[in-house]
Amino acid sequence: MVENSRWADILAHAILILGVALVAFPVYVAIVASTHPAGTFVRGVMPLLPGAEGWENYRTVIVEGRSRAGTPPIGGMLWNSFVMAMTIALGKIAISLLSAFAIVYFRFPFRLFFFWIIFLTLMLPVEVRIVPTFQVVADLGMLNSFAGLSIPLIASATATFLFRQFFMTVPEELMEAARVDGAGPMKFFRDILVPLSVTNIAALFVIMFIYGWNQYLWPLLITTDPDYFTIVMGIQRMARGGEQEPLWHLVMATVVMAALPPVLVILFMQRLFVKGLTETEK
Amino acid sequence: MQTKRTTFPGLWLPLALLAPQVAITLVFFIWPASQALWQSVLRQDVFGLSTQFVGLDNFARLLADPLYHNALVVTFWFSLGTTALSMSLALLFAVMVNRMIRSRDTYTTLLVWPYAVAPAIAGVLWWFIFNPSIGILPYVLRGLGYDWNHRASGTDAMILVIVAAAWKQISYNFLFFLAGLQSVPQSLIEAAAIDGAGRFKRFWTIVFPLLSPVTFFLLVVNVVYAMFDTFGVIHATTEGGPSQATTILVYKVYRDGFVNLNLGSSAAQSVILMAIVIVLTVIQFRYIERRVNY
Numbered sequence: 001m002v003e004n005s006r007w008a009d010i011l012a013h014a015i016l017i018l019g020v021a022l023v024a025f026p027v028y029v030a031i032v033a034s035t036h037p038a039g040t041f042v043r044g045v046m047p048l049l050p051g052a053e054g055w056e057n058y059r060t061v062i063v064e065g066r067s068r069a070g071t072p073p074i075g076g077m078l079w080n081s082f083v084m085a086m087t088i089a090l091g092k093i094a095i096s097l098l099s100a101f102a103i104v105y106f107r108f109p110f111r112l113f114f115f116w117i118i119f120l121t122l123m124l125p126v127e128v129r130i131v132p133t134f135q136v137v138a139d140l141g142m143l144n145s146f147a148g149l150s151i152p153l154i155a156s157a158t159a160t161f162l163f164r165q166f167f168m169t170v171p172e173e174l175m176e177a178a179r180v181d182g183a184g185p186m187k188f189f190r191d192i193l194v195p196l197s198v199t200n201i202a203a204l205f206v207i208m209f210i211y212g213w214n215q216y217l218w219p220l221l222i223t224t225d226p227d228y229f230t231i232v233m234g235i236q237r238m239a240r241g242g243e244q245e246p247l248w249h250l251v252m253a254t255v256v257m258a259a260l261p262p263v264l265v266i267l268f269m270q271r272l273f274v275k276g277l278t279e280t281e282k
Numbered sequence: 283m284q285t286k287r288t289t290f291p292g293l294w295l296p297l298a299l300l301a302p303q304v305a306i307t308l309v310f311f312i313w314p315a316s317q318a319l320w321q322s323v324l325r326q327d328v329f330g331l332s333t334q335f336v337g338l339d340n341f342a343r344l345l346a347d348p349l350y351h352n353a354l355v356v357t358f359w360f361s362l363g364t365t366a367l368s369m370s371l372a373l374l375f376a377v378m379v380n381r382m383i384r385s386r387d388t389y390t391t392l393l394v395w396p397y398a399v400a401p402a403i404a405g406v407l408w409w410f411i412f413n414p415s416i417g418i419l420p421y422v423l424r425g426l427g428y429d430w431n432h433r434a435s436g437t438d439a440m441i442l443v444i445v446a447a448a449w450k451q452i453s454y455n456f457l458f459f460l461a462g463l464q465s466v467p468q469s470l471i472e473a474a475a476i477d478g479a480g481r482f483k484r485f486w487t488i489v490f491p492l493l494s495p496v497t498f499f500l501l502v503v504n505v506v507y508a509m510f511d512t513f514g515v516i517h518a519t520t521e522g523g524p525s526q527a528t529t530i531l532v533y534k535v536y537r538d539g540f541v542n543l544n545l546g547s548s549a550a551q552s553v554i555l556m557a558i559v560i561v562l563t564v565i566q567f568r569y570i571e572r573r574v575n576y
Binding site for chain 2: 023106109152220251
């Protein structure tokens with residue numbers, strides 16, 4: 001039998017509690033900093049206990065913004081991030097469902113060729129072809145628009161693979177039965193395949209929403225109009241605006257607001273998140 | 283590649299179904315990539331008026347450029363540091379959580395959420411904690427006699443970006459290590475325990491070797507993450523400095539393309555990066571095929 005030692009258990013708990021504290025520490029510091037007035041950060045060391053200015057700071061960043069530093073109220077940026085993340089997540093799911101359906105349930109010429117084109121997207125992350133992709137979007141007149149923010153990021157090989165894998169496990173009989181009953185391909189897709197894929201769609205949605213929300217380089221490049229700034233890139237402008245020390249209390253309030261939505265998504269949909277993460281990597 | 287045994291008839295319908303994805307891929311992936319290839323053999327004059335074909339000269343210049351060598355070295359240390367730090371902590375936590383029965387889910391929840399934090403935000407968080415004048419860690423380090431300043435010291439700046447990048451990645455590695463640990467057969471561990479193997483011996487001779495496929499997979503994923511997904515960490519904090527000490531390859535492509543406007547060089551760097559991604563992707567897929575065959 002494997003020994004059971006009380007001390008080993010205590011040690012394991014101690015390590016984990018330290019680990020959880022380590023992982024949470026930066027965010028704890030951010031939350032604390034966001035509740036202090038500006039004066040706290042002029043000298044000395046950052047506070048480790050909450051202050052009393054929390055409501056005031058959050059009201060400032062959400063409603064007023066800081067126009068002098070070039071950042072609009074973050075309400076608008078949060079909304080932009082939300083629209084971008086939703087468009088990317090739903091767009092990826094929609095086009096991947098359709099293309100996986102075509103690849104699995106039809107035989108047509110150049111099927112393999114199309115499959116490889118989709119596969120290639122895995123090998124070309126936006127970071128490695130920044131300049132020419134920017135030029136394409138600029139030529140299409142998509143700078144400073146939601147279309148420019150989201151459409152170039154919508155193609156997804158991982159989502160297509162995931163749905164392809166899943167469709168391959170759907171019993172053949174379902175389709176044969178549907179055909180005997182006279183259902184056409186799109187009816188089969190809509191009434192049988194999509195309802196069967198709901199868990200996969202939800203799991204993928206969690207991953208893709210986080211992916212879209214956390215985009216940084218892309219919005220940085222293609223938005224120059226503050227009306228289209230997303231929250232994650234907006235923080236950089238606040239934290240690094242000019243030579244003087246940033247207004248840490250407001251920056252940290254913004255950081256908390258920017259990190260909150262995706263963290264909540266993970267906390268409330270942890271099971272789907274874990275499923276999505278492990279399945280998309282297969 | 284397989285399809286279903288029976289398929290729907292038709293040619294135009296499947297093509298129409300594929301059209302959106304293929305169109306986006308062609309316009310926003312394949313075309314820009316081919317443009318990068320094409321621009322990498324061209325050079326514009328200073329005013330951008332004329333462009334001439336220069337063959338592989340952009341690559342030759344790049345490979346002779348000490349700044350590019352620097353970026354390669356920086357990327358190497360940054361990837362190594364980030365991967366080693368986040369994977370070792372994640373493995374430690376996963377092994378500990380795997381012992382737990384009742385508290386397993388609680389600890390998992392408390393450890394996975396940083397996955398949702400954007401790299402740029404992770405950077406800003408640690409940038410604040412390490413702030414030389416008010417940060418808590420420099421304060422502690424001063425007490426220990428170390429004068430922390432990531433604005434002047436390249437080493438300090440590198441530690442800062444590694445910590446920020448690794449912090450965010452712990453949760454991902456943790457989940458995969460935990461899944462790997464749960465598939466290690468309990469009977470093997472009990473057999474070893476009966477034979478008198480102690481805790482550490484069991485881990486290093488049974489559990490760790492059985493985890494090697496997961497470890498290898500995570501190694502590739504983490505290197506890809508450190509090389510390509512950490513742009514935000516760098517850009518939001520050190521901006522590649524001080525004196526290029528944290529300029530990783532991806533940051534240099536951006537900087538040469540958009541700030542220094544050296545399109546030929548930036549395109550040549552893009553092409554080299556694409557080659558790296560392709561190699562890493564192939565390695566990753568070969569591993570997956572192996573795992574399926576087990």
